[in-house]
Amino acid sequence: MTTNETSRRPAPPAPSGGRVLLDAAGVYKSYGDKAVLKGVSVHVRQGEIVGLVGPNGAGKTTFLECVEGIRRPDSGTVTVSGLTREAGPAAYHLAFGAQLQESSLAERLRVGEALDLFAGFYDEPWDPADLLERIGLTAQRRVFYRRLSGGQKRRLTLALALLGRPPVLLLDEPTTGLDPHARLEMWGVLEQLTGSRTAVLLATHDLHEAQNRCHRVYVLDRGRIAAEGPVGELLGAAGLTTRVRLPDRPWTQEVLRRVPGWAASRVVAGTHYAYGGDGFAEKAVAGLRAYLDAPPRPGDPARDDVRLVLAALSTGPTDLEDLYLTRTGTPYERD
Numbered sequence: 089m090t091t092n093e094t095s096r097r098p099a100p101p102a103p104s105g106g107r108v109l110l111d112a113a114g115v116y117k118s119y120g121d122k123a124v125l126k127g128v129s130v131h132v133r134q135g136e137i138v139g140l141v142g143p144n145g146a147g148k149t150t151f152l153e154c155v156e157g158i159r160r161p162d163s164g165t166v167t168v169s170g171l172t173r174e175a176g177p178a179a180y181h182l183a184f185g186a187q188l189q190e191s192s193l194a195e196r197l198r199v200g201e202a203l204d205l206f207a208g209f210y211d212e213p214w215d216p217a218d219l220l221e222r223i224g225l226t227a228q229r230r231v232f233y234r235r236l237s238g239g240q241k242r243r244l245t246l247a248l249a250l251l252g253r254p255p256v257l258l259l260d261e262p263t264t265g266l267d268p269h270a271r272l273e274m275w276g277v278l279e280q281l282t283g284s285r286t287a288v289l290l291a292t293h294d295l296h297e298a299q300n301r302c303h304r305v306y307v308l309d310r311g312r313i314a315a316e317g318p319v320g321e322l323l324g325a326a327g328l329t330t331r332v333r334l335p336d337r338p339w340t341q342e343v344l345r346r347v348p349g350w351a352a353s354r355v356v357a358g359t360h361y362a363y364g365g366d367g368f369a370e371k372a373v374a375g376l377r378a379y380l381d382a383p384p385r386p387g388d389p390a391r392d393d394v395r396l397v398l399a400a401l402s403t404g405p406t407d408l409e410d411l412y413l414t415r416t417g418t419p420y421e422r423d
């Protein structure tokens with residue numbers, strides 16, 4: 089009657105004991121009278137890949153731009169590799185490599201020329217030919233920038249961010265627009281190149297990547313950090329280890345919140361997602377079946393409707409998407 093969904097893939101173990109290479113504390117930023125960052129604190133250690141996730145407009149790019157020195161925070165401190173922007177642009181920009189959400193190069197610059205040009209900014213750059221090989225763009229070495237596909241452009245801008253062998257890497261949606269092969273290659277390159285040396289902070293909308301590839305995540309919502317930590321720990325601490333997915337009805341919220349272990353619900357496009365701790369799914373299904381077996385009482389949902397809901401119901405372990413749905417946006421509300 090009900091479907092059991094696939095199991096959760098564990099997040100990689102976090103490296104321990106690395107130095108904090110990126111330390112942002114209490115960052116506030118407004119555009120005019122619109123407060124976008126409201127006291128954001130984020131740190132990333134050497135060897136850590138940390139995800140920054142959150143809805144459109146949450147402030148992820150603004151935060152990265154504050155770290156990159158493109159924007160000046162109204163208050164708060166940002167230290168990258170022990171430096172603040174007061175060190176001056178030349179010194180500060182050597183402390184990190186950045187791939188912006190959108191960037192573009194001269195249209196008639198060839199891939200190889202771009203790498204040679206940017207390599208000139210650093211004392212000990214990555215060997216451009218080696219980097220091209222690792223990033224999978226050797227065949228495009230003589231191709232004009234304007235002739236590259238969107239995914240190839242993303243790879244090139246990642247290569248440019250890596251060129252100075254930076255201790256900190258800041259990436260704004262690095263895999264957006266990449267096909268599945270290119271995504272895997274990008275992650276392979278990142279994990280291989282960063283090793284235990286680099287601290288990586290990346291903003292992404294791909295929650296599965298954030299969960300499977302990042303040691304920790306920060307969930308940013310409307311300018312505030314709504315959750316922070318390794319995904320598995322966050323789900324356990326919030327009592328959100330089990331998900332029940334079913335069609336939403338006028339009665340579902342009332343019924344489910346009485347089930348022992350219920351922690352949260354969201355309704356998205358007519359589907360009700362209810363979350364709870366271990367064993368919640370079995371209790372929720374048993375609670376619904378009880379309506380079919382017991383004598384009907386006034387106010388109970390119609391049996392036929394309960395049958396339909398049970399037939400469409402599925403259960404499974406939660407993942408970052410569930411944490412995201414319960415920690416961002418507006419809480420459960422009936423229309």
Ligand SMILES: Nc1ncnc2c1ncn2[C@@H]1O[C@H](COP(=O)(O)OP(=O)(O)OP(=O)(O)O)[C@@H](O)[C@H]1O
Nearest residue numbers: 119122124142143144145146147148149150151189
């Ligand atoms: N230069 C600007 N001037 C005024 N408002 C801005 C500016 N840049 C961004 N904003 C606003 O600040 C808020 C946060 O934007 P930001 O781009 O940081 O969010 P985001 O989390 O990166 O979003 P997305 O996931 O859509 O990329 C949005 O409401 C946006 O409209």
